[in-house]
Amino acid sequence: MSGMSVFERKVSGYMSVPVCTVSADDTVEDANKIMSEKRISCLAVVGRDGQPAGVVSRSDLLRVGRVMVYATGSKTALQLPSMCVGDLMTPRLYSVSPEQTLIDAAREMVDRRIHRVFVLDGGKLVGVVSTKDLMRAVMDAKVATPISELMTVPVVTVEASSPLSEAVTTLSRARISGVAVIENGVPVGIFTQEEALAARDRPGTSSVDDSMSQAMLCLPISTPVFRAAGFTISTRARRVLAIDHHHLKGVLTGLDFARCLLPSPPSGVASVA
DSSP, rough: OOHHHHHHBBBBGBBSSOOOOTTTTBBHHHHHHHHHHHOOOOEEEEEESSSEEEEEEEEHHHHHHHHHHHTTTTHHHHHHHHOBGGTTTTSOEEEEEESSSSSHHHHHHHHTTEEEEEEETTEEEEEEEEEHHHHHHHHHHTOOOOOOGGOOOOOEEEETTSBBBHHHHHOOOHTTTTTEEEEEEEEEEEEHHHHHHHHSSBBBBBBBGOOOOOOOEETTTBBBBBHHHHHHHHHSSEEEEEEETTTTEEEHHHHHHHHHTTSSOOOOOOOOO
């Protein structure tokens, strides 16, 4: 079966269920706890009427957490406010129907620069399609395109010795979800929004080396993208670092995998990590 015919399959065949949600009346800390436990970066927010009211993401938590640090003069990396999710959420939800194709879902993600779309059927929240779900389709389609043709360049990096506050600021300013941590020019870890929020009570002056994750995936730039998708799904890694003779050349993010489903994916296009 050709890759394009796999990508023309219905969203319903690849979506994840059930959808993790949070109430608009729940606290920001509640939302962070759910995302941490479920290892996801976004939650659908349900209003008092039981209907989808919006979304809250780690990006939202990171943004408000940095604002609180500046506003209160806190010495910690981040400070989550005591506020309700409904006051922080984005009051709209990007969605597709169960009958739409994976290509439709991928195009929505790429165009909106988001890592998931929710699946609505008659106004009811029935599933979610994330970039990880699209990776399964890339595996099924056996897409042999080398990751060098899909990777994002250049890679945003921070030094392992950098202060934690600097790494968090880099995430916020670059509007990306993760950076590569390097030491002597070699990648030694990953620092994402997840690590930033987990380290929120640590001093901002502490080293990012103490808060980074070593769950990184380094693959040669010649690796077929379907192999990269398989490695990513089977490990805790959330992005692929593309290496050529031990040198970091690019990063393959969830959105880069999503681009793989679109006709004539562009080469080396800058995107969020």
